[in-house]
Amino acid sequence: MKVSYFPGCTLRTKAKDLDFYARKCAEILGVELCEIKDWQCCGGVFVSAKDEVASKLSSVRALAAARDEEQPLVTVCSACHNVIKQTNSAMQNDPDFAAKANLYMSQDSNASAPYNGETEVYHYLELLRDVVGFDKIKEAVKNPLTGKKIAAYYGCMLLRPGKVMNFDDPENPTIIEDFIRALGAEPVVYPERNECCGAYVVLEDADSAKKKSSKVADSAANHGAEMIVTACPLCKYNLEKNTSVVPVVYFTELLAIALGVKEDTDAE
Amino acid sequence: MLNKTERQKEQILRMSGVNPLKCMRCGKCSGTCPSYDEMEYHPHQFVYMVETGDIETLRNSDSIYKCLSCFACVDRCPRGVEPAKIVEAVRLTVIREKGANHLTANEIPALLDDETPQQLLMSAMRKYSK
């Protein structure tokens, strides 16, 4: 299966691992990630104001590109996913916004047909769950992570707003836990897993971010987690910067270890 | 003619798409908010104060920079009010004013470390400056 792929800014720089292993694992699982040509940064965060148009255009371009290829659009980074899915929803449900965005887009040198929200947007995890299937992943696992107690950290961006993301139950998600189980490890369920890490406020109020990150990491540790997995570079940064109780890894790395693509440096 | 407060209110409501009259003042947003203690004015107050036109107070408060946009209040509100969107709209009315950027490019290098992801810079710029 071929899908359009939007890596995002951080995956090219600080979060290369998140990207690298996503591609490697996709190959093994029979999914071809076709990187969108000339993609532009999503902006890192969705600005909810209805009159913010220009800041959402990079997402619309990516969506339109995927539409032109008749492929769903896949992202790995939680933030890109959140921005692109919310933008897509606005294109579908806010005709005023869609009209303005299409007007901007029509000025592009290689403008394609007006975009009206036709593309389906998947997070890589959704791809694993809904397209590949966790059962199939379980079969593909070469190095099961047996005995490992791993805490899933969703943060806020994968789940909310729930009606738009439509990713999982925002109050009691299970997708990453199921993913962890498929890799042979034991998921640790803890109540802070869907709370915000402090996000971009770290530049504004480092203490606030520290407080939030600590709460998350402590909660995971208290529930016996040996490791936290996340899909978001910013979550990883905040958790690692502010806490040291539990190591934090990207979910794609974990997948790569289980599939035998990556050496488990922690093993033994 | 609308006076300044009324204009501001109307703009905030239009940008955010929020109808504060739907609020039943249950306070679940503030019961939910992870940044409650960092804020001078809390999510339910944002909704109420915009409704009553007490907007300047909000614009002058640091509270507008404390919201994480984590959308927990949006998801849990039983009335579909979406307080986070109103916080964002109030903040935008401030930073869209000339010279009112809350974070400028010059301030950034001092805030960085080796691990800072690009995403953080992008989103902080998006949230705090125009």
Added chain:
Amino acid sequence: MQRIGVFVCHCGTNIAGTIDVKAVAEALKNEPGVVFSTDYQYMCSQAGQDIIKNAIAEHKLTGIVVCSCSPRMHENTFRKTAAAAGLNSYMVEIANIREQCSWVHKEMPVGTEKAIILGKAAVAKVNLNAPLTPGESPVTKRALVIGGGIAGIQTALDIADAGFPVDIVETKPTIGGKMAQLDKTFPTLDCAACILTPKMVEVAQHENIRIFSYSEVSEIKGFVGNFDVTIKRRARYVKEDLCTGCGACTEKCPQKKVPNEFNLGMDNRRAIYIPFAQAVPKVATIDADYCTMLKTGKCGVCSKVCTAGAIDYQAKDEFVEEKYGAIVAATGFNPISMDKFDEYAYSQSKDVITSLEFERLTNAAGPTAGKLLRPSDGEHPHTIVFVQCVGSRCAACAEKGKEYCSKICCMYTAKHAMLTRDKYPDTDVYVFYIDVRTPGKAFDEFYRRAVEEYGVHYIKGMVGKVSPEGNKLKVQASDLIAGKQLHIDADLVVLAAAIEPDKSARPLATMLTASMDTNDFFTEAHPKLRPVESPTAGVFLSGTCQGPKDIPETVSQAGAAASKVIGLLAKDKLTGNPCVAHSDENMCNGCSTCGNVCPYGAITYEDKEFRMPDRTTKMRRIAVVNEAVCQGCGCCTVACMSGAMDLKGFMNKQIMAEVDAICK
């Protein structure tokens, strides 16, 4: 030619303020057929009615037109007036010059002109009216009550006491409903079982009441006074007439791991069970989903221990057909699912429970024998947080919960908080509320006692999130009065879940052709004046199937529904609506189109011999309307190409005469 009298009402200034009533009376004098025309202050008053009666006698009127308020208001009044003066009731027409004229137009000339036209239309119609006599249909003197909770029980008892036979159909193995699961009742704190179970016994022993438990209504046909109902009696694999309710089988059954729905799954029962000690009928039931014998054919322990020989593994669903004159819906409520409110961690912690579960936890017959213990570890909770309005008062756009107030939660939460503090003074009890709504006799006093005498902490604010950490539930909430965010380490969290109509109500409403609102509560015939009747004749509403209610309200509505049923069953015959369809057999060609559109199946076809002009005879298929079944919608009249089918009281030519008068 008719002799028509016209009576123009002033309705004080309601009509006369905008319409020149004298001019209307004067203008209508010249209409064809009109022999008398007058006006009066209040036509509906005794004096006004006397004017009409006198005029009928004096001018030998054959028809009257009253220009007044809406016919929905006083058509009946004036029909009775006419009848009292010896004129057929259906020779009366109303011109609505109040709601549809004087109240919606401001200028006197405009209003007056329109009133005259409306009057002319009514005169034109009366000119073509014919006296009508309502048909009669017999009344089956038996009532059906669907639902065996307190609402159904009370309705059934009241009807039965009046001397009419009643059947109760209950889906569960026992009657008793939600009230049987409650511990105490507010605001008097009577024990629910103490006041309910005697009534259940009374039902069981009443000579006029039959209970079809473990049964459901599968088909309803017919109409008021003459319903034909099919009741499906689900196989319970125990012969009701033989079972003595000794309970030996329920003790010996080896299948012990069946979630006990009576205790909301907080403990287990056997595959053969009697829901609770005071069940009525006190008969065991085999749960086919769990019974090893029924599933695999191996076991048979219950049959061996049953000395009465009541076990019957071969039992099949049975269908009972019965006729009823009236049907009462009493299908009750359930708490809504907490799936969309998992920020309260209901699915994540056993110690987050609903209020109904709390009732079972404090009930002496419950899973903990009445001791308030945490479901997770059986420990005594010291800090309890109650959350009100969970799923009630939600906006539609939030796409979760219900828009309405569930009405009973404020009071039962006060009750729970008070009883907890009373029994366990070492507990801290918090109640998070948006508003405390206590309209009701001794209700607010009750709530204040919880605060003032029992020291329950009422906090205006809402819980945002409940996080299970260790053996605690971390409750994060707002305190809007103090302007603080609170963090409470609770041992037990109790959610006041919104209530919703039972799922069986919607298919039942379809069978009854009774209407429902968007929340699936039954609609009443009139929200104020006919609150216990459904708009469908012969169908009545009892209890929470009509809207959220507490027990005293339910019981009073149940009694009111019963009195309506008794009023209906007391009649030997029902006079129908004479404005029914009628087919002119000389014009009907038997094409069957009318029967296709009749919502009531009131039209049948038969072959009839017609005498031809040449003295031969000819058989022809024609439509025949059952006047007792026809409700008078008139759908068939339009389906009929030839115009053979017409509607009495709203005949083609009458309506066309109105059109002509209006367009003249």
Added chain:
Amino acid sequence: MQEIKREDLIAKAAQLLADGTVDRVIGWKKGEFDYDVTPAVFTSKEELENEFVWNDFCGANFSKYLRKEAEKTESKAAVFLKPCDTYSFNQLLTEHKFDREKVYAVGVPCNGMLDDSKIKAAANGISSVSEENGKVAVETLYDGKITLERNEMLAERCVNCKSKKHVAYDELLGEDGEVLDSARFDEVAKIEAMSADERFAFWQNELSRCIRCNACRNICPACTCEKCVFDNPDSGVENKAIADSFEEKMFHIIRAFHVVGRCTDCGECSRVCPQNIPLHLLNRKFIKDINGFYGDYQAGAEAGSRAPIVDFTKEDLEPGEAVERGGENA
């Protein structure tokens, strides 16, 4: 030219009479002119051989005759039905208009019938019409023999034939055909595409020719009322002559509306109209709308089917949408 021969029909009819299956046969016989074929009842082989006609002018749909014919005696009558006639046959059965037991239906394949008005337009002073090598040969008083292309002389309803398949019969002569994809709604769509003013002008012009002869109603297999509303003084719409242009419109709207969901599109109304008003375009508008609004429905395709006008779904479109859609269809 018809594939099935006159002789075959006569032989079949004679056999049915001879073996007592029926005691009369409804068929066609010659009228005043060759193109003026009229329905007739035959009771003997001799009558059949002398008068029975089967040619390109046997357009008449006999279904409606069955209502009266089946009532006459206890014995059976045979009837010849072309494919399009069988739809009317079924529709009449759906409406209980005759006793199926009293009819023996013989299906006959049809190659399309000719429109005498088209021939008359092409030839003056016709003395005879015959077939010659698949063409139409017309002897005229003034111009001698004229040869016309058969396809060009076909009746409109045959040009747009909806089905060569018999949907009801006791016995079929020859081969059965298929339901066809016809272009019968093209003309309706063309009118829909006009502006409202053009449509009004078009119909004003067409309907103003109506002389209220009632031929369309009387021939219509769906018009089987004991008493037509237009003949009934109590109906409120009775009228027997056109006194105002309103009445032209009302008569034709009501006539078409009364056969909504029942009209099989047999085209008899237009065939018999002496003023050549395209009445089938009113019926077809309803059929086209029904197909578009409620899904394809062919009246008479199946006896006992429920017409969309006496049926509903909860999701039906609103009348306001119907009017908009009607325009968009254009």
Added chain:
Amino acid sequence: MQVNGEFKPLIVAFCCNWCSYAGADLAGNNRLNYPAEVKIIRVPCSCRVNPMFILRAFQRGADGVILCGCHPGDCHYTSGNYYTRRRMALLFSMLDYLGIEKERTRVEWVSAAEGAKFAATMNDFVEKVTALGENKRLEDLRCKK
């Protein structure tokens, strides 16, 4: 009809007894104004309205005809308005086909609780019909004053 040089349309409104007629009453109770050109005829159900009545109204001088019934699904007779919906969809489409202005006919669902909707509907309908002017295409000259 011309009143003082101004065109006042004549509107016939057929209202079902259970919902729309009550809705019209409620508009009255709440004193919600609408033009006096609207004259209501009470029928038990919208499905009682025969296309002949509508044509009759136009013949006799109406400029617009509106049918009001219970919302689909809420018919007092359970299904009457569903038939109305089909009949009128087909009839209105036919009128449109004949070139009769489609704004002259309308079906609206008005519940007993929708007094405001009734008044708003009538205001809107009268406005639309007024804009069209007199009914010429379905007039009967004999009925002209």
